[in-house]
Amino acid sequence: MEVEYLNITQATPAAPPADLSVLLIGLLKGVLYRENDERQWAALLQLQVRVRDYVAVLNLDLVLDEAEGYAFLKSRPEPTEDDPSPRLPRLVARRPLSFAVSLLLALLRKKLAEFDAGGGDTRLVLSRDDIVDLVRVFLPDGPNEARLIDQIETTINKVVELGFLQKLKTAGGATAGPANYEVRRILKAFVDAQWLAELDERLASYQGQLAGKTGSREETDHE
Numbered sequence: 001m002e003v004e005y006l007n008i009t010q011a012t013p014a015a016p017p018a019d020l021s022v023l024l025i026g027l028l029k030g031v032l033y034r035e036n037d038e039r040q041w042a043a044l045l046q047l048q049v050r051v052r053d054y055v056a057v058l059n060l061d062l063v064l065d066e067a068e069g070y071a072f073l074k075s076r077p078e079p080t081e082d083d084p085s086p087r088l089p090r091l092v093a094r095r096p097l098s099f100a101v102s103l104l105l106a107l108l109r110k111k112l113a114e115f116d117a118g119g120g121d122t123r124l125v126l127s128r129d130d131i132v133d134l135v136r137v138f139l140p141d142g143p144n145e146a147r148l149i150d151q152i153e154t155t156i157n158k159v160v161e162l163g164f165l166q167k168l169k170t171a172g173g174a175t176a177g178p179a180n181y182e183v184r185r186i187l188k189a190f191v192d193a194q195w196l197a198e199l200d201e202r203l204a205s206y207q208g209q210l211a212g213k214t215g216s217r218e219e220t221d222h223e
Helices: 018-029 038-056 099-117 128-136 145-162 193-197 199-210
Strands: 002-004 060-065 070-075 094-096 124-127 165-168 180-183
Touching: 018 038, 018 070, 038 060, 038 070, 099 124, 099 128, 099 145, 099 180, 099 199, 124 128, 128 145, 128 180, 145 165
Parallel strands: none
Antiparallel strands: 002 094, 060 070, 124 180, 165 180
């Protein structure tokens, strides 16, 4: 699996009006969440046509999900071989993900789908132990339990870094003690419905790889 996302600070061409500039700079730095900045979110809804026109010059598309409350920029699809359109340089680099990270993303996406099917709260929060239990089913048994847990925690931290998990503070604002994580709903944008429909087969393939058998690696784009 590969992940692709925009996280740059270079200057953009031309100088748009101030409100549009703030939006563009924020989107060029990363994901915009409605819950984090209601004012900027409202501005994006109002200026989204201008944002789309502007980023198109950079060969980027705006992905805006009003229902889930997030927006980000992604590279436009590359032209096919029979398409005479010029092939522009990619502003967003692809980042290959380790097998362990790919596995955890797949499991979190499946968990999010099950959570949504049950209705109720819109925030899926899992404890560190919950996530460990999700992953360890697919890992071979070993004599060193502590080392296994450390490996899973390293993977969790990487997924936090990618923005698909958010570590929540404990009561009183402290970060010590048992950790809880919110599964960010932006994960749905990078693991689509078709990919999810084949997830059981993919997880069986993952489990085969972890057992030392031949399996296929999967790719997806995160921009």
